Amino acid sequence: MIKVISFDMDGTLLDGVIDDYFWFEEIPKLYSERHKVSILKAKQITRKAYDDLGQDNLLWYDPQYWFDKFEITAKPVEILKDLKHHIFVYPEVINMLKELKKDYKLVILTRSTKDFVEVKTEAEGLKNYFDHIFSAISDFKEIDKHHGIYQMMLDILKVKPNEIIHIGNELKNDYETPMSLGIKSFIVNRNGKIRGQFVVKNFNEFLERVKLL
Numbered sequence: 001m002i003k004v005i006s007f008d009m010d011g012t013l014l015d016g017v018i019d020d021y022f023w024f025e026e027i028p029k030l031y032s033e034r035h036k037v038s039i040l041k042a043k044q045i046t047r048k049a050y051d052d053l054g055q056d057n058l059l060w061y062d063p064q065y066w067f068d069k070f071e072i073t074a075k076p077v078e079i080l081k082d083l084k085h086h087i088f089v090y091p092e093v094i095n096m097l098k099e100l101k102k103d104y105k106l107v108i109l110t111r112s113t114k115d116f117v118e119v120k121t122e123a124e125g126l127k128n129y130f131d132h133i134f135s136a137i138s139d140f141k142e143i144d145k146h147h148g149i150y151q152m153m154l155d156i157l158k159v160k161p162n163e164i165i166h167i168g169n170e171l172k173n174d175y176e177t178p179m180s181l182g183i184k185s186f187i188v189n190r191n192g193k194i195r196g197q198f199v200v201k202n203f204n205e206f207l208e209r210v211k212l213l
Contacts, residue, residue, distance in 0.1 A: 002184075002213060004159050005100055008145075008168025009110035012188055013093050014120060018086040019112075022063075023050070026079060030072045046070065061137050063115050080119040087123040090190075096203040097129040100210065107132040109145060109153055109166070114138040132157065145173040150181055165213070167206060184213070 010016040024043070032042035049069065050060065059065045063076035100106060106129055110117060114135055121127035134156075136142050136149050154161065161182035168174025169188055175198060178185045186206060187199045200206045 002104065002163060002165055002210075004105045004107060004157055004164040005210070006107045006109050006153070006164055006166040006183075008166075008170070008174050009108050009112060009117070009120065011169040012167065012174075013108075013126065014087055014089045014123065017088065018080070018083055018120070019116065021086050022080060022083060022116075026083060027066060027070070027072070030074065030079070031070050034070065034072055056143065058137060058141060058143065061111075061113050061143070063113070077115050077118060080115060084119055084123065087120055089124045089126065090203070092203045093126075094124055094129075096207050097126075099207055101129050105131045105157070107134065107153070107157065109134045109136070109149070111136050111143065111145065145177060147177060147181060150178050150183060154181075154183075165210065167200075 007013055010019065024047070028039060028042040028046050031037070031046055032039050035042070037045070049066075053060050063080075066072075067074065067076055097106065108117075108121075108130055110133070112120065112135060117133055117135055117138075121130070121133065127133070134140070134153055136145050140149055140152055142149055150166075154164065157164070162184070165184045165186070166174060166178045167186040167188055171187060171194060175185045175187050185198065186209070187194055187196075188202065188206060189199050190201060192201070200209060
């Protein structure tokens with residue numbers, strides 16, 4: 001019996017435009033203003049710093065680390081709130097969540113850090129539909145959603161693998177990994193590039209599939 005439905009966030013419930021804009025447009029702009037250099041120069045300096053640290057380092061994903069490093073005095077979460085117009089929740093998401101909330105506990109498992117999560121889940125009142133929101137990076141200090149992350153989520157929620165469904169948009173992290181633990185999993189793929197019995201094209205189709213389980 002399914003008790004919990006777990007959702008990835010970026011590329012699943014909403015797009016990820018705000019992330020790229022924050023890292024590659026907004027931070028360079030703030031650096032340019034702080035250090036009185038051109039936007040082009042600021043983009044070169046910040047990009048090199050990102051590359052030097054590398055995305056396999058947890059600090060890469062920490063906005064406050066970069067604000068301190070670049071001597072930017074603003075608060076990351078306030079900057080992110082100013083960029084909330086870059087957040088787009090997919091059209092059928094809210095109605096789907098309303099329906100599923102009637103019968104299931106809903107959770108999010110995302111790689112986004114808490115700073116981003118706070119702003120993203122304010123969009124269209126998303127956070128009101130979820131009982132738990134797990135950040136792999138902020139909560140579990142891990143970059144990828146590997147087997148251990150899913151197991152920790154199961155332990156916290158006190159459910160067995162056959163009592164939870166997960167859906168996301170990445171084949172490995174959101175389908176292959178949870179399925180290997182016995183978690184029924186789906187991929188939402190809006191452009192038709194991924195095919196299979198486990199693929200849905202949108203959340204209207206996902207809702208129908210859940211009803212059949």
